Amino acid sequence: MKLKVYADRMSQPSRAVIIFCKVNGIDFEEIKVELSKRQQLSAEFKEINPMGKVPAIVDGRLKLFESHAILIYLAGAFPGVADHWYPADVSRRAKIHSVLDWHHSNLRRGAASFVLNTVLAPALGLSLNPQAAAEAEKLLSTSLSIIESIWLKGNGRFLLGGFQPSIADLSLVCEIMQLELLSEEDRSRILGPHKKVQQWIQDTRNATRPHFDEAHNILHKVKTKLAVQLSVRANSEMESSIKRVLPSKM
Amino acid sequence: MKLKVYADRMSQPSRAVIIFCKVNGINFEEIKVDLSKRQHLSEEFKEINPMEKVPAIVDGRFKLFESHAILIYLACAFPRVADHWYPADVSRTAKIHSVLDWHHSNLRQGAASFVFNTVLAPALGFPLNPQAASQAEKLLSSSLSKIESIWLKGNGRFLLGGFQPSIADLSLVCEIMQLEVLDEKDHSRILGPHKKVQQWIEDTRNATRPHFDEVHTILYKAKTKLAVQRSVRGNSETESSIKKLPSKM
Numbered sequence: 001m002k003l004k005v006y007a008d009r010m011s012q013p014s015r016a017v018i019i020f021c022k023v024n025g026i027d028f029e030e031i032k033v034e035l036s037k038r039q040q041l042s043a044e045f046k047e048i049n050p051m052g053k054v055p056a057i058v059d060g061r062l063k064l065f066e067s068h069a070i071l072i073y074l075a076g077a078f079p080g081v082a083d084h085w086y087p088a089d090v091s092r093r094a095k096i097h098s099v100l101d102w103h104h105s106n107l108r109r110g111a112a113s114f115v116l117n118t119v120l121a122p123a124l125g126l127s128l129n130p131q132a133a134a135e136a137e138k139l140l141s142t143s144l145s146i147i148e149s150i151w152l153k154g155n156g157r158f159l160l161g162g163f164q165p166s167i168a169d170l171s172l173v174c175e176i177m178q179l180e181l182l183s184e185e186d187r188s189r190i191l192g193p194h195k196k197v198q199q200w201i202q203d204t205r206n207a208t209r210p211h212f213d214e215a216h217n218i219l220h221k222v223k224t225k226l227a228v229q230l231s232v233r234a235n236s237e238m239e240s241s242i243k244r245v246l247p248s249k250m
Numbered sequence: 251m252k253l254k255v256y257a258d259r260m261s262q263p264s265r266a267v268i269i270f271c272k273v274n275g276i277n278f279e280e281i282k283v284d285l286s287k288r289q290h291l292s293e294e295f296k297e298i299n300p301m302e303k304v305p306a307i308v309d310g311r312f313k314l315f316e317s318h319a320i321l322i323y324l325a326c327a328f329p330r331v332a333d334h335w336y337p338a339d340v341s342r343t344a345k346i347h348s349v350l351d352w353h354h355s356n357l358r359q360g361a362a363s364f365v366f367n368t369v370l371a372p373a374l375g376f377p378l379n380p381q382a383a384s385q386a387e388k389l390l391s392s393s394l395s396k397i398e399s400i401w402l403k404g405n406g407r408f409l410l411g412g413f414q415p416s417i418a419d420l421s422l423v424c425e426i427m428q429l430e431v432l433d434e435k436d437h438s439r440i441l442g443p444h445k446k447v448q449q450w451i452e453d454t455r456n457a458t459r460p461h462f463d464e465v466h467t468i469l470y471k472a473k474t475k476l477a478v479q480r481s482v483r484g485n486s487e488t489e490s491s492i493k494k495l496p497s498k499m
Contacts (some may be wrong), residue, residue, distance in 0.1 A: 104354035
């Protein structure tokens with residue numbers, strides 16, 4: 001039975017899993033779980049992942065969620081995957097685990113919360129929280145600095161001095177790509193100072209083309225849509241504040 | 251050269267690594283990095299872990315941090331470690347990774363933030379934040395419920411239906427043990443409803459005795475100390491509010 005990948009390409013870890021499968025020629029069926037329609041909370045999907053999150057996979061009798069765990073599993077279970085994605089060497093593997101663990105409480109928390117609280121919240125029925133956004137930006141910027149000074153220190157173009165990408169490169173780069181949804185101003189303030197990160201994103205993209213671009217298409221479409229919604233909201237707010245301020249006879 | 255473990259037993263992931271080494275007869279040297287003295291921020295320790303966090307290990311020329319990564323490394327690099335801690339089977343390993351990944355953004359975030367914002371912050375030079383504490387309590391309580399309804403569903407006494415503990419049991423139980431420093435009221439409100447979690451803590455403790463108890467001793471000492479500090483602070487606050495009363499009374 002073919003591997004099933006439950007995903008929404010708007011979710012950065014979903015994209016990482018999809019790109020990984022495509023780059024490594026893993027035969028899979030992509031099943032869309034639309035977050036904006038809250039399909040991840042349906043009783044049907046909870047049978048797949050009781051936590052109500054994407055991505056999740058079903059491989060024969062095995063059900064699995066959490067994207068890092070999925071990437072490691074796929075690298076181990078599918079024989080066609082090249083060693084550099086998740087090296088057999090215990091020490092190199094340990095370093096990859098270290099990056100992935102760090103990701104959870106640093107880059108991911110900063111990036112996901114910043115994008116949610118500056119752009120995505122209204123589309124998901126939540127309100128934007130500028131204070132949470134400001135806190136998230138600090139964590140995000142520190143995380144990008146640490147990627148440059150610690151994780152990208154080394155000879156190769158990739159994390160941990162690698163000459164070829166590992167699952168950690170793919171996972172972290174997909175996280176940062178979510179910043180594509182931000183306004184130009186926010187995006188360039190945050191990513192601008194980090195030239196080494198920009199180069200590394202480019203290198204990871206080049207190493208996983210054309211699948212990388214194809215899986216990220218959705219972001220550019222959604223960005224345009226969100227910008228329109230924001231400007232509509234801004235206009236209507238302006239109108240209502242004009243109405244409030246201006247005397248009604250004018 | 252002997253394995254070096256840089257740790258502070260007040261840190262829950264430090265305790266998990268220390269207990270793991272002791273239970274599995276791994277010969278190691280424990281090097282204390284005192285968080286309350288901010289030793290983790292020293293130049294010397296930055297050479298070991300540039301992220302300035304405990305635990306970290308040095309094994310020969312190899313340096314490693316992040317406790318889950320350390321536990322996995324130790325399970326693989328030291329041949330005497332029994333299979334149940336980190337099974338060789340790809341599917342069972344995958345499930346353990348899934349629990350550990352979940353831990354990061356759920357149980358750990360809730361528990362660590364709640365303990366910090368109700369008890370530990372003053373000792374580390376920060377103010378207590380009741381709003382952050384109440385958000386953390388929600389995440390913590392829902393995490394404990396999920397442990398019961400999802401991770402402890404199965405035949406065995408341990409996570410994922412295991413009959414013996416894995417590194418995930420040890421890591422998560424050490425996290426929950428941090429709640430021992432809370433005052434009784436908070437502790438019983440949060441843990442009280444979760445009988446299955448309580449039984450699982452007991453089972454993990456029994457499976458890793460006497461090391462589990464020995465490594466957790468520090469928490470009970472810290473709890474007494476923190477309670478004294480709190481009551482001193484409480485009294486001085488009462489005094490200062492009394493002083494606010496009109497001086498002739």
